[in-house]
Amino acid sequence: MTTATEPTAPALATLTTLRTGGPAGRYVEVGTADELVAVVRAADEAGEPLLVLGGGSNLVVADDGFPGVVVRDVRRAIAVDEADACGGASVTVAAGTPWGDVVDRAVAEGWVGVEALAGIPGSTGATPVQNVGAYGQEVSGVVATVRVWDRAESRHRVLALGELGFGYRTSVLKHSLRDPDGRPSRWAPSPRYVVLEVGFQLRLGTLSAPVGYGELARRLDVEIGARAPLADVRAAVLELRAAKGMVLDERDPDTWSAGSFFTNPVLPADVADALPAEAPRYPVRSARPERTTGPSLGEVDPTLVKTSAAWLIDRAGFGKGFGLPGPVSLSTKHSLALTNRGQGTTADLLTLARTVRDGVRETFGVELEPEPVLVGVRL
Structure with a gap:
């Protein structure tokens, strides 16, 4: 039976695809479901902040790190x-x-x-x-x-x-x-x-x-x-995906990202009507209790329209590579990915994200929402 281990707490920059984030207060690796539950339960009972970590591909972690326990599930089955x-x-x-x-x-x-x-x-x-x-x-x-x-x-x-x-x-x-x-x-x-x-x-x-x-x-x-x-x-x-820098590659800083940083906006149809005629428009299908763009989850909902966050970002003046030669930038392959070029911090990344978000809002009146989980920071 695998036993949970507590290696020296690493900087979360080493465990996230964005390569940013400070140290964990405590770091635990678990190799069974029972061990995972035990660590989670102990943290909750002690009132200790908890971050359950998988591949680290959807996280933006504060430069100060995370003060609680970070538990990483290393099972493969x-x-x-x-x-x-x-x-x-x-x-x-x-x-x-x-x-x-x-x-x-x-x-x-x-x-x-x-x-x-x-x-x-x-x-x-x-x-x-x-x-x-x-x-x-x-x-x-x-x-x-x-x-x-x-x-x-x-x-x-x-x-x-x-x-x-x-x-x-x-x-x-x-x-x-x-x-x-x-x-x-x-x-x-x-x-x-x-x-x-x-x-x-x-x-x-x-x-x-x-x-x-x-x-x-x-x-x-x-x-x-x-x-x-x-x-x-x-x-x-x-x-x-590789052509867009969306397949992880140790040699390519365009892939040092959290993937798509903003979700594609789902808008009321009348709001979408106010966008330029050339703006992409995709059907939204209804599901209960939520809305989705999945191909098999309900009928098309005529009251909602999905548009492209990448199109909005680009047309608001933030093209591929925006931010270079700084430590963070939009990917040179895809304007929806915010990348750490190797020396960037989470603070740098969030400054860029706010600039892009605010520019899209000012240009099109659409509020972009971040897709990654923000840990210890706010956009």
């Missing part, structure tokens, strides 16, 4: 519960498992539904929190259950798909980070529900789910709605 032509593949994945491992295994085994989510960094446990999505797929399309430790009730729970409240880049898990008034909840910067395992239900096949994203369809040379070999879709997505 993908268990096939069942796989047959009728029921598909039922798969249970430990929360600490790198998400890329799940996509690679799915493509190799012929599990359909995550092939367009290749190249997304971070751990599997983080995927349902954010309802990660890309190139026409969202993880909500294949999640069946999420086993969690409920910090409020001090018990294990299994949340079914209908209880997870999936929406565009959100879920019940993420909602628990904030109180109804919008202020950080008592659980922040980790959710009330600590993810232990994620259960997926995937169709079996050699061809992808219908391709729902124009850029990907063009790269594959297929029509929207067509299917393509799983491996081809994965490869095409990795090529597209």
Whole structure:
């Protein structure tokens, strides 16, 4: 049995893809779900601030660090519960498992539904929190259950798909980070529900789910709605992401980011109407209790429109590479990624983020919302 270990507390800059952030007050690595629960429970009972860390790809941590306990789940496990032509593949994945491992295994085994989510960094446990999505797929399309430790009730729970409240880049898990008034909840910067395992239900096949994203369809040379070999879709997505600096590369500072820093705004239709005619507009589909842009979660809602944060940023005067030669800048490959060029601090990054956010608001009247979890800082 693996025992939780407490190495010397590192600077969180060494554990996050942005490479910023000061030291942890205490750092623990856990190798079993029971150890993870024990550390979380002890911290909560002691009133100690808690940060549950996966791949560190969606965090912006204060330069002063984090004064509480940082617990990192280092488990890697993908268990096939069942796989047959009728029921598909039922798969249970430990929360600490790198998400890329799940996509690679799915493509190799012929599990359909995550092939367009290749190249997304971070751990599997983080995927349902954010309802990660890309190139026409969202993880909500294949999640069946999420086993969690409920910090409020001090018990294990299994949340079914209908209880997870999936929406565009959100879920019940993420909602628990904030109180109804919008202020950080008592659980922040980790959710009330600590993810232990994620259960997926995937169709079996050699061809992808219908391709729902124009850029990907063009790269594959297929029509929207067509299917393509799983491996081809994965490869095409990795090529597209790499061209935008969205695949981690130790040699490329354009990839030293938290991915997309702002979410694509979902606007009331009348607000979207006020945008320039050339502004991108995408349908929003209704789901209960939330709204989502997922391709299979309800009917198109004519009262809402999604637009492109990258388009707004660029047209507000913040093009690729804005901020260079400073220590932080927009990526030279994609204006939606804020990058640390090697010597940047979190304070530098937030200054740039505020400049971009305020410029978009002044130009278009649209308020951009940050996608990463902010730890010890505010935008």
